[in-house]
Amino acid sequence: MIETTIQCWNGTDKQVDAVLLFNVLAHLGQADRQALFQKLSTQWLTANGIVIVIEKRNEPNGGYLSVLERLGKPVKCHYDEAERDMLTAGFSLEYTQSMWGTDDIEPNPSEASVKFIQMVSESSEQEVRSAVAEWFEENQQSVWHNKFAIFRK
Numbered sequence: 589m590i591e592t593t594i595q596c597w598n599g600t601d602k603q604v605d606a607v608l609l610f611n612v613l614a615h616l617g618q619a620d621r622q623a624l625f626q627k628l629s630t631q632w633l634t635a636n637g638i639v640i641v642i643e644k645r646n647e648p649n650g651g652y653l654s655v656l657e658r659l660g661k662p663v664k665c666h667y668d669e670a671e672r673d674m675l676t677a678g679f680s681l682e683y684t685q686s687m688w689g690t691d692d693i694e695p696n697p698s699e700a701s702v703k704f705i706q707m708v709s710e711s712s713e714q715e716v717r718s719a720v721a722e723w724f725e726e727n728q729q730s731v732w733h734n735k736f737a738i739f740r741k
Contacts, residue, residue, distance in 0.1 A: 603634045610642045611734075613670045614663040615708070621665060625677035629741055639679065639739045643667040644732065651693030651723055651730025652705070658719040659709040667735040679739035691730035693720055
């Protein structure tokens, strides 16, 4: 197992059977995403290797995505774009499942939520709390919609 950023990952010495990409593709631009998928397909995965992706769908009342946008860090990729790029790179889609829930986007979000949004957006605590409060005044509840997918090489 290796934990690193995708931009810093140089692959592995040996091919792997599976790669897990859980809510990371949203932070990669199209060129980086396509390069990653190409390397997965041609270098880093075994013959029947799989890539498991969990990524957000672009939903109108997704508070987390809206707050990031208000903070100047819009999501760079939603699930549909990731799926398209995976298929273009030669992967086959084996399975998908939608997942829904509510975010911790409320007038007084948890410390963990604030810290996470700060890390992703590179914003101050006050900027995060203000963006969350503004969003909540307009929307009242945040629902997320993720897509879980398994792709095979």
